[in-house]
Structure formats: C-alpha cells, structure tokens
Amino acid sequence: MKITRVETFALPPRWLFCRIETDDGTVGWGEPVVEGRAATVRTAVHELAEYLIGQDPLRVEDHWQVMSKGSFYRGGPVLSSAVAGLDQALWDIVGKALGAPVHVLLGGPVRERVRAYSWVGGDEPAEITDAVAAQVEAGFTAVKMNASGRMNRLATRADVDLVVERAAAAREVLGPDRDFAVDFHGRFNVANAGRVLPELAPLHPLFVEEPVLPEYTHRLADVVAASPVPIATGERLFSRTDALPALQAGIAVLQPDLSHAGGISEVRRMASLAETFDVLLAPHCPLGPISLAASLQVAFATPNFLIQEQSIGIHYNDGAEVLDYVVDPEVFRFDAGHIRRPLAPGLGIEVDEKAVRRADGKAPDWHNPVWRHADGSFAEW
Incomplete structure (x- = not known):
C-alpha cells in the first residue's frame, strides 16, 4: 500500500480538511x-505531502517523526497543526486497513461513553441563563462559558462582579448536580486571575481554563497556588515539551487540541505524560467533525480522560455545522450529554466527500477580532 495523493479543502465556517488516498x-x-x-x-500540509507521496501509510510513527523533526526548524502551531491533520488521516487509513477503530489500535476502550460539554454565551458572554437552560433541556450535564469580554489590565470591582454574576447565573440553572467551566481565554493576567479565582470558588466551577497566556506559563504555578478552583490549560501547547512546564506548575486538567498538537500520536503521549502528574485530559475541540472524531478515539482509550469539548451550535459556526460534512450524524448523537463509543473502523465516521468538494473554497477568510482597550491600545481577545 502506497500514498498516491494528498488533498486539502477549505470549508465553511473556518475549517480545513485533508484527504490522503492510497493506491x-x-x-x-x-x-x-x-x-x-x-x-x-x-501550504504547510502540501509541503509535507511531498514527503508522504509514495510512502507506506501504515508507518504512522515514522512519518510523525519525519514530519515533525525532519526540518532543522521545527515546532510551533502551523507545523504541528499540519502534522496533526495528516497524522489523523494516517490513523484513519490504518484503522480502515485493519478493520478496527483507532481506539482499539491504541489499546482498546477504557469506557463505553464519553461525557461532553457545550458552549454558551459567545465571546462576550450574554443571556447566560437562557443559553444554559437550553443546553440542560438538550440533556447536557456540563457547559463552558467565557468569563468576560475585554478585560482591563487590572480588574475593577465591577469587572470582577460581572464575572462572578455570570457564573452564578449558570450555577443557578445547573443546580448542584451539573457542571460549568469558565474560560479566561488568556484575557486575564496573573494579578486579575488572583482576584477573580477565589470569588468563583464558592460556585464550584469544574475548572477555569487558560487563566493566563501560554507565554506566561512560568507564572502558572503562582496562579495554581492562589486558586481554590482547578486550573486547566493546553489549547496553545503543541507538544509534550510545551506541556511539561504547565504540568509541573500543578494544573489539574490538560487541554491539547487534536488538530493543533501533533494529532492522535502526540496527544496520546501528552495524555500519558499528564497521567504521571495525576492530571486529567479534556481535549480542546471548537472545530469540525474530523477533529472531534479524532478526539473521541483518544478519549475512549485514555484512562485519565475527563470531558470532551465539542462545537455543535458554537457561536463560531456561521455557514456550516459539524454534522453537515458526515454521512451518518448518528455517530455524534448525544445521550444524556454523552457520546457512545464508535465502532466503525478508523476515526469512526464517514466523511461526506461530495459535500466537502461542493463546499471547498467557500470558507470565509476568518480571523479572530482585534480588541482594544479604552485608551486605544491592544487588548487580548
């Protein structure tokens, strides 16, 4: 078996798929x-494709090593994301060739269903009560929300109160038996996190995500030490090496993204590393169906897995939804906020290739907004 073709497809709302075909x-x-x-x-995917053409697709680990380390300059989000998608596709081929789901090839299932959460509130949280109530009605047992919109460099009393009020509104709807997580989105600094986290503690968030930017991971231990709330981070950490300082800082939950952090191969290793620190895995996934399918394959084979993010209905999905590009949406059907173990080979989904080819090239040129403080200076989004 040899790789004969690698294609990419830019699709609404803001996704990129790759397709690897064999002889x-x-x-x-x-x-x-x-x-x-x-x-x-x-562009990076097609550069790596030059190496893959003519290769045996079953040599996934060797290809991961070459794609990740074969260039003198390595790492970073662009390369690791290109490798991630190609790695997912190679695992999909291996599973199909052997007639087994990827999680079986990773050692077999350790659970029969995976708990998932839904997003509420958007980039600038609003109408939290109604949004949370809708997810409870849909059967979800957990939601995640942004803590705030633009955050002042040093939070005012009013800033802190708004964060706590939104969280309190979510808790009021959820009651004591469901969970909510709060995403700080790197919008806070160490001082602001130190002010807000103790005030959130009585509301018992499942975790607080990315309380500070990844470039300040050397201060993460200070945040953890001051926080009575479990700390999560990892969507902007792209390897075991990137994740190690965060694990050493004492985080409770690691959140690598299967489409950013080197794919199934590297996230599986990151999960094992996290387990040695008694840290749980909650894969980041605000993306499309293939990223979600890959995340689930890791989740079903990972003992220290906690909960899965998924983007059905998320505020970023404008012009297309997760289920638009799969032949059988039942694979992602939620039952009491959980997804059942997929049994089909490979990633466990059948991509609707006709829908993908129709949509190719129609993706908007999506970029995150640029925010500014009241004085006109740059503010973290």
Whole structure:
C-alpha cells in the first residue's frame, strides 16, 4: 500500500480538511487548521505531502517523526497543526486497513461513553441563563462559558462582579448536580486571575481554563497556588515539551487540541505524560467533525480522560455545522450529554466527500477580532 495523493479543502465556517488516498483506494481524513491561519497551514500540509507521496501509510510513527523533526526548524502551531491533520488521516487509513477503530489500535476502550460539554454565551458572554437552560433541556450535564469580554489590565470591582454574576447565573440553572467551566481565554493576567479565582470558588466551577497566556506559563504555578478552583490549560501547547512546564506548575486538567498538537500520536503521549502528574485530559475541540472524531478515539482509550469539548451550535459556526460534512450524524448523537463509543473502523465516521468538494473554497477568510482597550491600545481577545 502506497500514498498516491494528498488533498486539502477549505470549508465553511473556518475549517480545513485533508484527504490522503492510497493506491488500493483506501482514504483517510484529517483536520489540520489554525483558526485564522488556515491558508498558512494549508501550504504547510502540501509541503509535507511531498514527503508522504509514495510512502507506506501504515508507518504512522515514522512519518510523525519525519514530519515533525525532519526540518532543522521545527515546532510551533502551523507545523504541528499540519502534522496533526495528516497524522489523523494516517490513523484513519490504518484503522480502515485493519478493520478496527483507532481506539482499539491504541489499546482498546477504557469506557463505553464519553461525557461532553457545550458552549454558551459567545465571546462576550450574554443571556447566560437562557443559553444554559437550553443546553440542560438538550440533556447536557456540563457547559463552558467565557468569563468576560475585554478585560482591563487590572480588574475593577465591577469587572470582577460581572464575572462572578455570570457564573452564578449558570450555577443557578445547573443546580448542584451539573457542571460549568469558565474560560479566561488568556484575557486575564496573573494579578486579575488572583482576584477573580477565589470569588468563583464558592460556585464550584469544574475548572477555569487558560487563566493566563501560554507565554506566561512560568507564572502558572503562582496562579495554581492562589486558586481554590482547578486550573486547566493546553489549547496553545503543541507538544509534550510545551506541556511539561504547565504540568509541573500543578494544573489539574490538560487541554491539547487534536488538530493543533501533533494529532492522535502526540496527544496520546501528552495524555500519558499528564497521567504521571495525576492530571486529567479534556481535549480542546471548537472545530469540525474530523477533529472531534479524532478526539473521541483518544478519549475512549485514555484512562485519565475527563470531558470532551465539542462545537455543535458554537457561536463560531456561521455557514456550516459539524454534522453537515458526515454521512451518518448518528455517530455524534448525544445521550444524556454523552457520546457512545464508535465502532466503525478508523476515526469512526464517514466523511461526506461530495459535500466537502461542493463546499471547498467557500470558507470565509476568518480571523479572530482585534480588541482594544479604552485608551486605544491592544487588548487580548
């Protein structure tokens, strides 16, 4: 079996898919993308494809090593995301060739269903009560919300009160038996996190995500030490090496993204590393169906898995939805906020290739907004 073709597809709302085909007609799918840098990642995928053409697709680990380390300059979100999508597609081919789901090839299932959460509130949280109530009505047992919109460099009393009020509104709807997580989105600094986290503690968030920017991971231990709330981070950490300082800082939950952090191969290793620190895995996934499918394959084979993010209905999905590109949406059907173990080979989904080819090239040139403080200076989004 040899790889004969690698294709990419830019699709609404802001996704990039890749397709690897072999000489016996086996096809594997992946989702390599950096949100806001899809075109750059697409170029990187095709550069790596030059190496893959003519290779045996079953040598996944060797290909991961070459794609990740074969260039003198390595790492970073663009390369690791390109590798991630190609790695997903290679695992998909291996599973299909052997007639087994990827999680079986990773050692077999350790659970029969995976708990998932839904997003509420948007980039600037609003109407939290109604949004949370809708997810409870849909059967979800957990939601995640942004803590705030633009955050002042040093939070005012009013800033802190708004964060706590939104969280309190969510808790009021959820009651004591459901969970909510709060995403700080790197909008806070160490001082602001120190002010807000103790005030959130009585509301018992499941975790607080990315309380500070990844470039300040050397201060993360200070945040953890001051926080009575479990701390999560990892969507902007792209390897075991990137994740190690966060694990050493004492985080409770690691959140690598299967479309950013080197794919199934590297996230599986990151999960094992996290387990040695008694840290749980909650894969980041605000993307499309292939990224979600890959995340689930890791989740079903990972003992220290906690909960899965998924983007059905998320505020970023304008012009297309997760289920638009799969033949059988039942694979992602939620039952009491959980997804059942997929049994189909490979990634466990059948991509609707006709829908993908129709949508190719129609993706908007999506970039995240640029926010500014009241004085006109740059503010973290």
